[in-house]
Amino acid sequence: MSQDRLYVVTNDQITPGRVRAGKMMIWASFALLVLVAAWQIMGGYDLAADFSNWRPTLYAYMFFVTCFCMALVVRHGEQGKRRLFVVPATIFVLSMVFFPLVFGLSIAFSDWNLSSISGQQYNGFDNIRQMWQDDFYWNALTNMVWYTLAIIVEYAIAFGLALLLNSQIRARKFFRVAFLLPLMLSPVAVSWMVGKSMLEARFGPIARLARTLGIDNPSFFGDAETARAMIMIMDAWTFIPFMMIMLLAGLQSIPKDIQEAARVDGATPWQNFWEVTFPLMLPVSITAIMIRIIFKLKLADIIINVTSGGPGGATDSVTSFIFREYRDRSNVGYGTMLAMVYLVFIVIGFTLFMKLAARWMRPKY
Amino acid sequence: MKVELYNRIVASQLNRRSVLKGAASVSALAASGGLIPGMARADAHANLREQILAIPGVGMGSPTDADWQAVGELCLGTTRARFAEGEFEGVELTFMGLNNQNLHNFLFRGFLRPWEQYTGATINWIDLAQADYNARLQQSIATGTVDFDIIEMGAPFEGDTAGRGLLDPMPDWVKEDIDMDDYVGYLQEPVGTWAGETYRVSIDGDCHNFNYRTDYFDSEEFAAAWAEEGHEGPWEVPTTWQKVQEVSTFLAGKEDPFTGLQAHGYLDPLKGWGGFGFYFLASRATAYAKHPDDPAWLFDPEDMTPRVNNAAWVRAIQDVMDIMETQPADQINADPGTTGFQQFLAGTGSMLSWWGDIGSSARTSDTSVVGDVIGFSILPGSDDVWNHATQTWDVLPSGPNLSPNMAYIGWGIYVMARAAEGGELKRRAAWSAAAHLGGRDLSLWCSAYPSGFQPYRNSHFNIDEWEAAGYDRAFIEDYLGSEADSYNHPNAAIEPRIPGIFQYYSVAEDELAKIYAGEYASVQEGADAIAAAWDAITDQIGRDSQVALYRSSLGLE
Numbered sequence: 001m002s003q004d005r006l007y008v009v010t011n012d013q014i015t016p017g018r019v020r021a022g023k024m025m026i027w028a029s030f031a032l033l034v035l036v037a038a039w040q041i042m043g044g045y046d047l048a049a050d051f052s053n054w055r056p057t058l059y060a061y062m063f064f065v066t067c068f069c070m071a072l073v074v075r076h077g078e079q080g081k082r083r084l085f086v087v088p089a090t091i092f093v094l095s096m097v098f099f100p101l102v103f104g105l106s107i108a109f110s111d112w113n114l115s116s117i118s119g120q121q122y123n124g125f126d127n128i129r130q131m132w133q134d135d136f137y138w139n140a141l142t143n144m145v146w147y148t149l150a151i152i153v154e155y156a157i158a159f160g161l162a163l164l165l166n167s168q169i170r171a172r173k174f175f176r177v178a179f180l181l182p183l184m185l186s187p188v189a190v191s192w193m194v195g196k197s198m199l200e201a202r203f204g205p206i207a208r209l210a211r212t213l214g215i216d217n218p219s220f221f222g223d224a225e226t227a228r229a230m231i232m233i234m235d236a237w238t239f240i241p242f243m244m245i246m247l248l249a250g251l252q253s254i255p256k257d258i259q260e261a262a263r264v265d266g267a268t269p270w271q272n273f274w275e276v277t278f279p280l281m282l283p284v285s286i287t288a289i290m291i292r293i294i295f296k297l298k299l300a301d302i303i304i305n306v307t308s309g310g311p312g313g314a315t316d317s318v319t320s321f322i323f324r325e326y327r328d329r330s331n332v333g334y335g336t337m338l339a340m341v342y343l344v345f346i347v348i349g350f351t352l353f354m355k356l357a358a359r360w361m362r363p364k365y
Numbered sequence: 366m367k368v369e370l371y372n373r374i375v376a377s378q379l380n381r382r383s384v385l386k387g388a389a390s391v392s393a394l395a396a397s398g399g400l401i402p403g404m405a406r407a408d409a410h411a412n413l414r415e416q417i418l419a420i421p422g423v424g425m426g427s428p429t430d431a432d433w434q435a436v437g438e439l440c441l442g443t444t445r446a447r448f449a450e451g452e453f454e455g456v457e458l459t460f461m462g463l464n465n466q467n468l469h470n471f472l473f474r475g476f477l478r479p480w481e482q483y484t485g486a487t488i489n490w491i492d493l494a495q496a497d498y499n500a501r502l503q504q505s506i507a508t509g510t511v512d513f514d515i516i517e518m519g520a521p522f523e524g525d526t527a528g529r530g531l532l533d534p535m536p537d538w539v540k541e542d543i544d545m546d547d548y549v550g551y552l553q554e555p556v557g558t559w560a561g562e563t564y565r566v567s568i569d570g571d572c573h574n575f576n577y578r579t580d581y582f583d584s585e586e587f588a589a590a591w592a593e594e595g596h597e598g599p600w601e602v603p604t605t606w607q608k609v610q611e612v613s614t615f616l617a618g619k620e621d622p623f624t625g626l627q628a629h630g631y632l633d634p635l636k637g638w639g640g641f642g643f644y645f646l647a648s649r650a651t652a653y654a655k656h657p658d659d660p661a662w663l664f665d666p667e668d669m670t671p672r673v674n675n676a677a678w679v680r681a682i683q684d685v686m687d688i689m690e691t692q693p694a695d696q697i698n699a700d701p702g703t704t705g706f707q708q709f710l711a712g713t714g715s716m717l718s719w720w721g722d723i724g725s726s727a728r729t730s731d732t733s734v735v736g737d738v739i740g741f742s743i744l745p746g747s748d749d750v751w752n753h754a755t756q757t758w759d760v761l762p763s764g765p766n767l768s769p770n771m772a773y774i775g776w777g778i779y780v781m782a783r784a785a786e787g788g789e790l791k792r793r794a795a796w797s798a799a800a801h802l803g804g805r806d807l808s809l810w811c812s813a814y815p816s817g818f819q820p821y822r823n824s825h826f827n828i829d830e831w832e833a834a835g836y837d838r839a840f841i842e843d844y845l846g847s848e849a850d851s852y853n854h855p856n857a858a859i860e861p862r863i864p865g866i867f868q869y870y871s872v873a874e875d876e877l878a879k880i881y882a883g884e885y886a887s888v889q890e891g892a893d894a895i896a897a898a899w900d901a902i903t904d905q906i907g908r909d910s911q912v913a914l915y916r917s918s919l920g921l922e
Contacts, residue, residue, distance in 0.1 A: 111907045136875060221698035
């Protein structure tokens with residue numbers, strides 16, 4: 001018998017009738033799903049009575065999925081029960097990722113302006129061609145490169161703070177909590193409290209301080225570089241604690257005896273850090289940086305609230321640009337295509353990054 | 366009015382009991398109309414207007430929810446006369462509107478609370494920020510998920526809604542109740558109508574007027590410096606954009622007579638505002654671009670070719686660029702809301718184009734410091750105007766060309782077809798709520814206090830009523846005069862009511878941001894980019910249908 005009997009609790013006696021009943025459950029519920037979906041689609045074209053919303057098809061889909069899971073047990077007994085540990089989760093992921101992706105692609109290859117009476121029209125690769133000539137999109141992508149590169153500085157600061165909080169300093173517990181506070185704030189709150197209030201050029205406390213220090217007309221968003229830097233600082237202030245806490249956890253998990261052995265062998269503090277601590281922290285560092293990149297790629301809320309992408313697109317992120325294209329201009333087809341292309345860039349970028357990270361983490365000696 | 370002060374006055378004079386008594390008296394007077402001489406009715410009506418204008422009283426601070434409810438209760442007379450108490454029991458309506466500056470829906474809630482209590486209907490609220498409004502509406506329309514029965518909406522969106530059969534035509538009894546004949550001329554048909562049907566209860570009459578600081582232009586110090594620098598003409602409020610430019614440049618580096626901080630001339634909001642920021646460039650451009658012999662100024666009526674890159678618009682954009690150095694720090698990051706409420710009303714800058722909210726907030730908002738030093742006029746004109754037909758600049762024999770920008774044509778209340786689909790009772794309830802908000806007396810209160818709305822009825826221009834409410838006569842004559850001059854101007858620039866108009870504005874904001882940041886080699890190049898983007902939008906939405914609707918909105922067909 002090919003099955004690994006070690007894990008079989010009961011020996012199922014599955015009759016051919018049970019197998020047929022299982023198949024029946026699957027195919028009958030699937031047929032019902034197809035029927036309801038077909039009815040729904042025909043209703044959309046006025047060929048049948050309209051359901052008015054997609055709930056009937058959704059309910060038919062859920063019924064099919066339930067029948068499918070039950071049929072696993074009916075058809076395969078104990079083996080089926082084991083599969084039930086995985087199948088619902090798989091179906092959930094498929095439902096929440098795969099189907100929306102397919103729908104998204106169908107929108108991305110269409111010309112769909114919400115104000116257009118003609119509605120959605122498939123237009124092949126026109127959106128790609130438009131994207132190729134869209135200076136705003138490429139500008140936003142370039143900005144994203146700068147925003148992402150800023151993570152290197154954020155990482156250095158976070159590592160420094162983590163080392164500080166890992167050492168024997170006074171009020172260590174207090175500082176650990178205090179440094180975490182910015183992470184507990186919503187970026188929207190940060191953009192209003194810091195970007196729109198504290199950095200307000202006339203009445204904001206930072207502007208007043210700058211004037212006290214002799215700067216006549218303090219301006220925080222007046223030119224491209226300063227504005228971009230301010231966005232980076234606000235975003236960094238919010239998320240450095242996140243990297244710091246991950247790195248701190250990593251530092252605490254390093255066995256003390258390794259560092260002590262290095263000291264006994266005569267390693268200087270710098271050598272101890274660079275040759276022992278840092279390499280041991282690489283896996284945690286890579287994880288922290290990767291999660292931080294994911295957060296960074298979604299950067300939009302602070303930008304939308306504080307600068308709307310200005311001045312002249314200097315602070316625009318891909319997400320904030322798509323937000324304007326999709327929301328303010330109701331350009332659903334093109335906006336979706338931009339998001340899809342961004343997704344492809346992200347997938348390629350992450351694959352390369354993980355390959356490189358795997359190479360870096362190989363032992364040097 | 367401060368809350369505690371208001372509460373004290375309410376306790377002694379205007380408590381709920383006396384308010385109810387007043388409302389009951391008003392409705393009793395209305396109900397027994399045949400028995401009471403006309404003069405007595407007129408007096409009662411005048412008393413009502415006087416009574417609501419005293420809530421909370423000009424100079425007594427910002428009104429609160431209690432004030433809005435009190436006004437709503439006093440203005441219930443029309444509803445009481447037409448509907449029995451509890452007639453809409455069980456009806457549930459959804460209302461979608463704005464929450465800008467804690468106005469709009471915030472007021473509507475208060476105004477409609479007594480209406481809900483009287484009729485028995487309940488209202489669910491969808492509050493939107495200004496910048497979210499267009500997107501929310503468009504998505505609801507396109508996805509067939511209109512989930513509201515009543516909407517606060519501007520006339521520019523009539524193409525998107527009425528053009529698709531999403532609105533319910535106004536019943537005749539509503540027209541009677543809201544006294545539509547009282548609307549100022551430009552809000553009469555065709556605004557609010559579509560294919561011969563009326564849809565809109567106007568609650569606002571929009572135009573940009575010119576707000577300026579009187580202390581700047583009364584300043585002897587500035588007058589002396591102006592003469593000393595050899596400027597032509599006396600030191601006075603500019604009446605042309607050419608002078609606005611000159612004054613703004615002159616004021617650079619000088620000291621604000623009120624705040625002691627740096628003086629500034631004209632304030633240009635340079636950051637987008639979900640499409641609404643484009644109106645502020647338009648206010649600069651209309652005097653150059655709107656020729657008295659040509660109804661069009663944004664697009665060619667023949668084929669929707671954009672005019673935004675013609676000499677007139679390029680000149681307006683260049684004007685913005687020319688005085689950018691004189692603007693407050695970070696102005697490039699200031700949207701119209703910031704510019705109007707956090708800068709001008711807070712004492713920064715001396716000249717500003719904005720809707721009438723600035724005037725109605727100047728003396729009634731807690732955050733305004735310029736109430737005593739603010740003046741108003743129609744938007745500045747231009748010594749010459751672009752003639753699109755001859756492609757030349759014309760100097761008019763009548764003097765500078767004036768063309769006030771009727772930006773947004775005002776907010777209105779519309780009832781969706783969805784309400785009518787919910788049955789006749791629901792439809793009547795929805796229209797009753799709309800009529801309550803658009804009532805003649807309630808609208809007077811909205812014009813006089815911070816509400817987000819400006820005067821839009823002929824009856825709003827009775828100076829005596831405003832003076833009795835506590836307004837300084839000179840101030841209110843000045844304010845209402847600027848509004849009336851704009852509304853009644855024969856060369857007013859009225860925007861096209863075509864689908865997707867805010868898409869045009871939104872993409873223009875993106876390109877303008879690049880122009881202002883100096884990313885184009887010339888203003889003309891940037892304006893050409895806006896025109897190209899506008900052409901693309903027209904093609905995407907459908908050029909033929911856009912041309913037809915545009916011509917219709919201009920009254921050409």
